[in-house]
Amino acid sequence: MSVLEAQNIHKKFGKSDILKGVSLTIDKGEVLVLLGPSGSGKSTLLRTLNGLETIDSGEIIFNDRILELSELAWQKIRPEIGMVFQSYDLFPNLTVLDNILLGPLKVQKREKTAVASEAIALLERIGLADKAESYPRELSGGQKQRVAIIRSLVMQPQVLLFDEVTASLDPEMVREVLSVIQGLALEGMTMLIVTHEMNFARQVADRVIFMDAGQILVETNSEAFFTTEDNPRVKQFLSSLA
Ligand code: ADP
Ligand code: MG
Numbered sequence: 277m278s279v280l281e282a283q284n285i286h287k288k289f290g291k292s293d294i295l296k297g298v299s300l301t302i303d304k305g306e307v308l309v310l311l312g313p314s315g316s317g318k319s320t321l322l323r324t325l326n327g328l329e330t331i332d333s334g335e336i337i338f339n340d341r342i343l344e345l346s347e348l349a350w351q352k353i354r355p356e357i358g359m360v361f362q363s364y365d366l367f368p369n370l371t372v373l374d375n376i377l378l379g380p381l382k383v384q385k386r387e388k389t390a391v392a393s394e395a396i397a398l399l400e401r402i403g404l405a406d407k408a409e410s411y412p413r414e415l416s417g418g419q420k421q422r423v424a425i426i427r428s429l430v431m432q433p434q435v436l437l438f439d440e441v442t443a444s445l446d447p448e449m450v451r452e453v454l455s456v457i458q459g460l461a462l463e464g465m466t467m468l469i470v471t472h473e474m475n476f477a478r479q480v481a482d483r484v485i486f487m488d489a490g491q492i493l494v495e496t497n498s499e500a501f502f503t504t505e506d507n508p509r510v511k512q513f514l515s516s517l518a
Contacts, residue, residue, distance in 0.1 A: 277303060277304045278301045278302065278303050278304070278337070278340070279302055279303065279304050279338070279339060279434050279435045279466050280301075280302045280325060280336075280337070280338055280357065280434075280435050280466075280468075281299075281300065281301045281302070281335075281336070281337040281338075282298055282299055282300050282301075282321070282324070282325060282334065282335075282336055282337075283299050283334055283335040283336075283337065284297050284298070284299055284333070284334045284335070285297070285298045285299070285321070285324060285331050285333070285334035285335075285336070286331065286332045286333045286334055287317075287320060287324060287329065287330075287331050287332055288332055293490055294317050294320050294490050295317050295320060295321060295324070295331070295490050296489075296490040296491050297334075297491065298317070298321055298334075298487075298490070298491065298492055299334075299492070300485055300492065300495075302435060302466060302467075302468055303466070304466055305464045305465075305466055306466055306467075306482050306483065307461050307465075307466075307467050307469065307480050307481055307482050307483075308467070308468045308469070308481070308482065308483050308484075308485060309468075309469050309470075309471065309477045309480065309481035309483070309484050309485070309498070310322075310468060310469065310470045310484075310485050310487060311470075311471075311477065311484060311485070311486050311487070311513070312486055312487035312488055312513070313488060313513055313516075316487045316488050316489060316490065317487060317489075317490045318439070318470045318487055319439050319440075319470070321487070322359065322437045322439050322468065322470060323359075324336070325357065325437060325468070326350070326353075326354055326357040326358075326359050326437060327345070327347070327350030327353070327354055328359070330345070331345065338353060338356070338357070339434070355379065355383055355384060355431045355432075355433065356431075356433050356434045356435070357433055357434070357435055357437065358428035358429070358431055358433035358435070358436040358437065359428065359436070359437040359438075359439065360421075360424050360425055360428050360436065360437070360438050360439070360441050361424075361439050361441070362439060362440045362441060362443045362444055363444065364412070364417075364420040364421050364423070364424040365424070366412040366420055366423060366424060366427070367412070368411065368412050368413060369411075370411075370412075371408065371409050371410060371411055372399070372404070372407050372408050372409070372410050372411070372412070372415070372423050373392070373395060373396075373399075373408040373409065375412070375423065375427055376395045376398070376399075376423065376426055376427045376430050377391055377392060377395055377430075378427075379427065379430065379431050380395075380430055380431060383431075384431065391430065394430060395408075395426070395430055396408060398426045398429060398430060399423075399426060401459075402422045402425075402426060402456055404419060404422060404423065404426075407419065407423075416449060417444065417445045417446065417449055418445055418446075418448075418449025418450075418452045418453055421441055421442070421445065421449075421453045422452065422453060422456055424441075425441070425453070425456055425457070425460075429460075434466060435466040435467065435468065436460070436465060436466070436467045436468075437467070437468045437469075438457065438467065438468070438469040438470060438471070439470045440470055440471060440472060441453060441457075441471075442454060442471065442473060443472065450473065454473065454476045454480075457469070457476075457480065458476075458479070458480055461480050469481075472517070474502075474514070474517055477498070478498060478499075478502045481498035481501075482497070482498060483495065483496070483497055483498060484496060484497070484498050484501040484502075486501070486507070486509070486510050486513070488509050488513075493507060493509055493510070494507050494510055502514075
């Protein structure tokens with residue numbers, strides 16, 4: 277069963293075609309990894325999938341319903357489609373706990389005591405319960421990014437989108453963030469992940485999509501992508517990283 281689908285999405289910035297008819301499906305419980313060279317349109321595609329970027333044509337389908345693409349409609353649906361970015365963008369003037377509670381309280385209008393205990397439980401799970409009352413500036417990059425993941429998770433999204441969430445981290449912090457994502461995968465969380473960590477991609481992906489210049493060139497299972505895929509652009513991409 278598909279949770280989120282894009283059908284034939286086109287997007288221009290000015291006169292440049294950035295997405296040239298992109299279609300994809302994310303099934304429930306699936307980990308889909310989106311790879312491709314810098315500038316191929318990965319971030320733009322992710323942003324269109326939770327309404328942060330408008331599209332010129334095409335359809336976005338959530339739980340088999342074609343979404344109405346107005347900002348008002350997106351405001352209702354967006355909490356269901358969580359997104360974590362490369363920059364952690366936590367609010368500097370709020371504690372870790374208040375950063376996590378903001379969405380559930382302000383957007384979802386949930387009840388504070390229930391959400392707070394959920395938030396604490398999530399912080400415990402990632403080993404940061406003792407940081408609940410700390411401010412973002414008191415955390416390392418890896419800790420901030422783990423909090424950013426929790427902040428999305430606490431909204432109980434049906435799917436999570438990750439855009440190069442380890443790209444600005446020091447190597448020793450990359451692993452702690454990736455292992456949180458790996459844990460979510462084991463629990464059956466539905467995820468679309470853009471990453472340049474190829475070992476991680478290979479481990480976590482059920483399926484891989486490869487994008488180049490605004491188009492999906494290859495869509496295949498993870499093992500095939502990393503072992504037998506013979507698309508020349510894929511080979512060039514993988515060898516450029518090796
Ligand atoms: P990727 O994430 O794969 O590196 P992006 O989606 O960020 O690629 O960018 C794809 C192309 O779209 C790039 O050429 C980029 O310069 C362009 N682009 C992205 N965002 C904008 C924007 N807001 N305005 C104009 N061009 C943009
Ligand atoms: Mg990007």
